[in-house]
Amino acid sequence: MLKIKNLHCNINSIPVLKGLNLTINPGEVHAIMGPNGSGKSTLASIIAGNENYEITQGSINFSNNDLLDFSPEERSHLGIFLSFQYPVEIPGVSVSNFIKTAVNEHKKINNSKELTSTELLKLMKSNLKLLDMDPSFLSRSMNDGFSGGEKKRNEIFQLAMLQPKLSILDEIDSGLDIDALRVVAAGVNKLRSDSNSFIIITHYQRLLNYISPDFVHVLNDGKIVKSGDAKLALELEEKGYDGL
């Protein structure tokens, strides 16, 4: 599904990724861990199409498309979803209006019928339940005045609504208390399937107690330096990155 080959990139002429390789198959959950500044969030941004990064070498292939040729919204239409580490606020735009616009843009691109307000509301309500959220949430402004936990739930809520093929969760656990973490993780687990894949970027092994990954990769200095299964995360918890 996703094939990243020898990816190099710069931000403001400073190299951040230095030859990264990663392959993800349908249904797999990959965790990416690594110290601060190792390039984890950069990787997420690049897959989503953030143009502040200059790709100097390498390729990203997604479902037989050369992803680097696609704009951010086209990548979204292809089925890529990024759960942001810091979701932005859009004052005055309600969650329901935002989601409605997003969902219907996807429908338009795929030549399927746009959902009516009633159909959407039904879908929204069932997904809210999944994340233990109150329906009043729908009429609030996007991320405006949201707590850290609410912002993260809102990200997963959108994920549930858009049903992407590849979801990248960038530090979904930061700023979450343990109860919220459980709810969010449970939500993600319900959305897992044989055809959907996830990239989970995190600092802490704790999240992986709730969402068990098929693979764990350690990113350091712009490259994947070690890969393994879920046990690798436990090892990291014990020894730290320096212990590798």
Add this chain to the structure above:
Amino acid sequence: MEKKDEKKIIAEITEQSYKYGFVSKLDSDTIDKGLNEDTIKLISQKKGEPEWMLEKRLNAFKLLKTMKPPNWANLKFDEIDLQNIIYYSAPKKKASLKSLDEADPELLKTLNKLGISIEEQKRLTGVAVDVVIDSVSVSTSFKEKLSELGIIFCSISEAIKKYPELVKKYIGTVVPPKDNFFAALNSAVFSDGSFCFIPKGVKCPMELSTYFRINEAGTGQFERTLIIAEENSFVSYLEGCTAPQRDENQLHAAIVELIALDSAEIKYSTVQNWYPGDKDGKGGVYNFVTKRGIAHKKAKISWTQVETGSSITWKYPSCILKGDDSIGEFFSIAVTNNYQQADTGTKMIHLGNRTKSTIISKGISAGNSNSSYRGLVQINRQAKNSRNFSQCDSLLMGNKCGAHTFPYIKVRNKSSVVEHEATTSKIGEDQLFYCNQRGIGNEESIALIVNGYCKDILQKLPMEFAIEAKKLLEITLEDSVG
């Protein structure tokens, strides 16, 4: 699958041409260019006005000759040559029409092109529409229904003839000719406009609406609107504008006067979309408007405006809160693009005790445009326990536009409270990227963000108008991205 960046988005926004740029071929009755006493006499004569009205006009003209255009606004434009303007133009088939069937078919076509189907509006919204095309009211609807309630809604010319006592009593009392240069000009040469009278205790059951439209090339339009709401009455009045594309600048200097007697409420909403000039800033309407209302005891005046057009906007809808416990409100969205300039805001003059005012202003600047908020909150010594809340927000798109805020606050007693908040923000790359990531293209994203930003104000507009205003905002910023 091209890559898009913010710079490109902004560049392309500025390249959108005006959608309503067309000239309709109405058979017009036009007088020669130029301004002197004879011009004024001719206007008055053509309108069949009584002597007292002509006198008022001539007095205003005398004042005008001693005055100069104001130059304190944050606006740059060439001097206006008053001698190079046509002061009167009326569709030939004028006078009282009972139904639309009697109207000029060309005129109806124009309205349809604008999407303003009167029939549709009447049927769907229950709005009584008094259409002013080039100065003369051509059709007035729902008049009969309104008259059952004692409400008068007609052109100002008709009112001068039919209700001279009312007009005489109130015209020029809120905006006297000496108020400013453009007020004097309007008072001398005003061509037509609307008159509205709501008697004691009557709540006007429908939104009263007038569409203004400059139509004759080179014709300045000088509307005069007078709204009187007697004790305990209520009226909601809508004014909307679109104008055809022009090469030369068109001068527009209107006066709107509102009088809200004890416990009356007037809600005045405007959507202004005069031709803003092309993408190089050529042409476009100069809009110098004096709008002011006076609120007596416990009365309320509320101005809501969406300003998307004109190459120059100079406009400060104001409230004189004369009576105790009176309330003034001003809600404004001003969008400037290309080389448009807007200097707009409000004045809240608190004279009565416990008077309250609220100001919410949202400016959006794109392209090379400049937008200024200029507001005065004045609380006089005797206006004890008065309050004002002001919020002025500016949203910038790109790096070439400007937003400025000039709040003037004068408080002359210690029991009153004034609050002022101001923010300036930019449509951020991060906001756009966030929307893009969810599959929403740049154009849609900008519309979404801008509509969100303006939501508080759009909500103040009557429903049908809010939809139209939202559309206008989108049109203004449409085609902005490829």
